[in-house]
Amino acid sequence: MRAFIVATLYEWSKTPYQKWIKKNEAWELSVPQLMAYPVESLGYHLGSFMLRHNFTLEPKLENHDVFHVLTGIGISVPEEIAMQFYLLGNGKKSLYLCMVILIGTLLYPDQWRFFLKAYRLGAQANIFHSLAYHKLLLQPIETIRTTFLIQTL
Numbered sequence: 001m002r003a004f005i006v007a008t009l010y011e012w013s014k015t016p017y018q019k020w021i022k023k024n025e026a027w028e029l030s031v032p033q034l035m036a037y038p039v040e041s042l043g044y045h046l047g048s049f050m051l052r053h054n055f056t057l058e059p060k061l062e063n064h065d066v067f068h069v070l071t072g073i074g075i076s077v078p079e080e081i082a083m084q085f086y087l088l089g090n091g092k093k094s095l096y097l098c099m100v101i102l103i104g105t106l107l108y109p110d111q112w113r114f115f116l117k118a119y120r121l122g123a124q125a126n127i128f129h130s131l132a133y134h135k136l137l138l139q140p141i142e143t144i145r146t147t148f149l150i151q152t153l
Helices: 002-020 029-037 041-054 064-070 077-089 097-109 110-124 141-148
Strands: none
Touching: 002 077, 002 097, 029 041, 041 064, 041 141, 064 077, 064 141, 077 097, 077 110, 097 110
């Protein structure tokens, strides 16, 4: 039931968030285009992630999937919440992030240690949450992780 509540809230909030809050431009890339990037690149790894989970890129929300790829955090509801903790630790602040953390903490108190671990890893990394990832798709994923001290969870 907890996962259903969080998933429903996400679906209700996604379109208004994309339309009125996110000011960045959509990448206009498809998964097959990402798969054409070099195998070691962020673009290729993002495409592989999308294929593995049968996802398509959500316009203006592409960075979210990049965060999954860079941090190695999965896509279950507790993992999605943990990723927001990771990003909070990395310095990201937004109303949406705070709402996810608040609701996630209330609904998943049994995951507190997991969330705290994610927060600490984010705090140990150099600030990466605000990078222009569409300009980094050709970069080797390991170079990005090493440069920004991004540890996988």
